[in-house]
Amino acid sequence: MARPPEEPKSRSEPRGNAVSQSIDALLADEVKVPPPPGMKDQANVRDLEIFDRFSEEHFPACFEEYARLLDWDRPWRTVLDTSKAPFWKWFVGGELNAAYNCVDRHLERHGDKAALIFVSEDESQPAQAVSYRDLYRRVNEFACLLRDFAGIRRGDRITFHLPMTPELPVSMLAAARIGAVHCQVFGGFSGAACGTRIADSGSRVLVTMDGYYRNGHWISHLDNVGAAVETAESLGQPVEKVLIWQRTPGKPPGSYRLKEGRDFYLDEVLPRYHGKAVPPERMRSEDPLFLMYTSGTTGRPKGCQHSTGGYLAYVTTTAKYILDIKPQDVYWCTADIGWITGHSYVVYGPLALGTTSVLYEGVPSYPDAERPWRISESLGVTIFHTSPTAIRQLRKTNPEGPARHKCRYRVLVSVGEPIEPEVWRWYHGKVGKGRAAVVDTWWQTETGGFLCSTLPAIHPMKPGSTGPALPGIYPVILDEEGQPVERGSGRAGNICIRNPWPGIFQTIWGDPQRFVDQYYKRYNRDPKSTDWRDWPYFTGDGALEDTDGYYRILGRIDDVIKVAGHRLGAKELESACLQVPGVAEAAAVPLADEVKGRVPDIYVALRPGVTPSSEMADRVKTTIIERIGKIAAPQHVYIVEDMPKTRSGKIMRRVLAAISNGVEPGDVSTLVNPEVVDAIRMIAGRRVGEGPGLSGETIRREVRDLD
Ligand code: PRX
Secondary structure (H helix, E strand, C coil), X not given: CCCCCCCCCCCCCCCCCHHHHHHHHHHXXXXXXXXXXXXXXXXXXXXXXXXXXXXXXXXXXXXXHHHCCCCCCECCCEEEECCCCCCCEEEECCEECHHHHHHHHHHHHHCCCEEEEEECCCCCCCCEEEEHHHHHHHHHHHHHXXXXXXXXXXXXXXXXXXXXXXXXXXXXXXXXXXXCEEEECCCCECHXXXXXXXXXXXXXXXXXXXXXXXXXXXXXXXHHHHHHXXXXXXXXXXXXXXXXXXXXXXXXXXXXXXCCCCEEEHHHHHHHHCCCCCCCCCEECCCEEEEEEECCCCCCCEEEEEECHHHHHHHHHHHHHCCCCCCCCEEEECCCCCCHHHHHHHHHHHHHCCCEEEEECCCCCCCCCCHHHHHHHHHCCCEEEECHHHHHHHHHHCCCHHHHCCCCCCEEEEECCCCCHHHHHHHHHHHCCCCCEEEEEECCHHHCCCCECCCCCCCCECCCCCECECCCCCEEEECCCCCECCCCCCCCEEEEECCCCCCCCCEECCCHHHHHHHHCHHHCCCCCCCCHHHCCXXXXXXXXXXXXXXXXXXXXXXXXXEECCEEEEXXXXXXXXXXXXXXXXXXXXEEEECCCEEEEEEEEEECCCCCCCHHHHHHHHHHHHHHCEHHHCCCEEEEECCCCEECCCCECHHHHHHHHHCCCCCCCCCECCCCHHHHHHHHHCCCCCCCCCCCHHHHHHHHHHCC
């Protein structure tokens, strides 16, 4: 059943409704591209037989194949325990350590091999290789410090607010070694955003860095410590220790004043642990490895809890099968480790396979849009993994750039957002010189690893479509009533996964009810059932399946805005706006952007008596940056007299998004105040048809789906 259906019967078959017909028109000119010749003989997965091994009749035992790629201290007894559905437990009874699997087990054969190659944004600095032996030493010393100096014990949570340097994977693996649960907060998030996550996770220790280079500037990251600690403390979580790595050891500290007894430069403390080793803690397969905070439909970020055994097995095997990583590869994923892609496919998957993983500090287009090709050429990168936003940016700035370099990619990976067919063709043709397999991988923070993608040596690629489901993943597209949309019909609906898989997150930290409500309640058939078939996982994405079994992801159906591939909740943005004195109401909507895919547009209404001004708009913008971070900076802040509202007083964000994007707002008859639409349009200065005009159909659909 997971074997992809046959080739399309006919593209001209009538489709269900106007919506699917317009999507069909988008797909119509997509020609499939065969996988690169010669790849099949060498790839890690060479034939479709894998889909038989992972068919439903072999579920869940088929996933033992994944677990067997790891070293276990004790084997598992039960592959999948469903007794507390939907809190799935994988490889129950098994014990292992993630750091051991990513470091120690490679020492004997690959001790001198580079585990990481760190590339500074400053191009005058040479690339630094960290061998598996170096990594072992650094992880052990820091693990020892965490245990003996910071008092971290098995099961404790520890927050990291670290940029992209080797200290980040070292810190993660050190925590994993002693059984602590790491919570890395994206380095670009503000101190306040970090503080809410410290409080939510109940971390007593914060690990940070003095600064880093971004876009040619030194970012003084320590400035975030004050806000992080204050925010955490205001939420009831004291921070006992702040451990500070130095980007350049020995560099004199900036203006930040250390708090005596709380803040410590690791340069000063770490030498005490020189050469010390800590035995890896034997963790139960279902013990949490880390929390990854992500945005959802409420203002409160969710700490997605990932397991040790299931997660590690899933990311290791999918890195092997989908990214086709081999021992001799030099693999470079540009994702920040502060997001799930970095956890799964910069650190855990590649290192568990004993690969060389490149870690690049800065933005791909610094100092110019040929940097990635220079890095790839000089390091001999064979697998390159990035986001459509980066690809769009590189293509826009320097479309002929890749031709000037001798890059030899085998596999090119796209992740995080839909990729437009013309952008895909540039990636394949110019970056891959037509010789690389492109995999468009669809998944989420919650899913741990890939859910849909083509297999690089086997499946033809279809620009703009992610591809079929991975082995052992059984998707279904459900309509609003919970009825399956006919397979291969090309009709849009809510894509769900019918079965659990080892990489699925375990719960939302501290909020199991929200976990059930948000991901399972909608299509659950019986809340008491312990049969996995009754618990389809609700992804929150709209999608369609074409006749060839390839899925096309249409985007979020909730209030999540994907900005440059990063996930932001409209409610988080709105609650930041409401912190500004004088703001009565706020709405955040997606605006299509040529490079970033989407950026937020903000509409605010002021309290009576407050005068609208450009200072007010600026204050809204700076507050968003302070509370969330620069990535959330809105494109525009519009101050409006009144918001478009339904009779029940709900703001109709669909109308605002339509105005921002210059598309038809659709039915406005349910508004109590339809007259505001024209007034807002005047303020926004946009008429219908004057929008960014990009990916017209997708933004129209997205706007229509907003409530
Ligand atoms: O809407 C989908 C989109 O990104 C969302 C997940 O975002 P996040 O949790 O930040 O994870 C990013 C890393 C996977 C999804 O719900 N998305 C992700 N990959 C793709 C995608 N949309 C289209 N095509 C993709 N390949």
